[in-house]
Structure formats: structure tokens, C-alpha cells
Amino acid sequence: NAGVTQTPKFRVLKTGQSMTLLCAQDMNHEYMYWYRQDPGMGLRLIHYSVGEGTTAKGEVPDGYNVSRLKKQNFLLGLESAAPSQTSVYFCASMIRVGGNQPQHFGDGTRLSIL
């Protein structure tokens, strides 16, 4: 049972380069989320999706784009990477039923922008 899988696990980019982070879940969850984790800041929501074909902005969406073409996948794109986007990125998913369900997290992608 894989749960939530993120690829890649590590990546180093140069300023201005683009890349896509992939999140895949095998639990048939409706909701998916992208967070970034920075020291002393906790987790901050970048974008989220409440179902296939839908996306919405979170707390810190600037500089990122997302797509949810398939229910099981949620992609996070950086069009022109900046050093301020150096962070650890986490994907999470959640079943649709009720607000008392937990979110399930992947192991993260550690991204450095030089």
C-alpha cells in the first residue's frame, strides 16, 4: 500500500529553470494538497484540489501552478524558479467524507534553488 508518493525526492535547480513535482495517491481520495515547509514557519498551503479537474489557491500560491488532470495525480509546477522557493514540499490527500478525516502525507521533495 503505497499511500502518497512524491517524485523526485531531491532536486537542485538554477534560478530561472522550471520543473514539475509529481504527487500520486492510490487511495482514491478526492482532496489533494500541496504544502511547503520552511524553518520556523510550519506548513503553508500552496494550492489544493477538491476533485479531478479542479484547483484552488492556498495561502502562498504565487510562483506556482498546479494541475489535476487525473484523480490520483496532483502536479506542482515552478515556471521560473527563484531562491525563495528553496523549501521542502509536501503533498497530502484526504478522503472526501467529513472534516474529521486526516490528511495523508507523502515523504516530501527537498528542492534547492541556486
Next chain:
Amino acid sequence: GDSVTQMEGPVTLSEEAFLTINCTYTATGYPSLFWYVQYPGEGLQLLLKATKADDKGSNKGFEATYRKETTSFHLEKGSVQVSDSAVYFCALNSGGSNYKLTFGKGTLLTVNP
């Protein structure tokens, strides 16, 4: 808006010591409350949850009680182990149509043998 405030770390304890990590919240309505744990190099794992006032969540010797009157959800463990060393996050979900979690900033716990 919703917010979660948890005690700042780092917290350093000796093995078998008692642990308390304070968490207070501000939310509209009746949120569900969660504690997540993050071990080094890993993602967040749900540790325990409580969905209504006076509920007690428990798991792996950890406990937390949903106190609506004090808007608190403090994490406790009677006897910590070295393996409990991790970052602990308090979080709430106030419901609505998107079920977003609001996280505290995390508390680093180090347990020494």
C-alpha cells in the same frame, strides 16, 4: 481566520520524563483537532485526533483532550522514549467545503538516553 499556536521549541527531555506540548487555537464553529508527528527525513503522520469537545485522542502512549472552554489541545505523554524524538504539529480543520488544515509552527522534541 483560523489559527493554531503551539509552544516553541526545542524541547529537550531525558528518557522516561513527562512530556507536555501546549497547543491553543482560534477557529469559527466546531473544528476537528489533530496532532501530527514528523520523524527526521519523513513526511507528517497522524498521531491522534479529536472531533468534538471533551474528546480524548490517544495513540502510542500520547494523549490530548479537546478543551473547548480553554480552546486548547495539549499533547501529553507520561514517559518519553528516545524514539519519540521528532517534530510535533498541532492542526485544526474547521470544516467547510475544502477541509483545509491550519497548522501550528511545530515543536522539535529531542529525548536523550
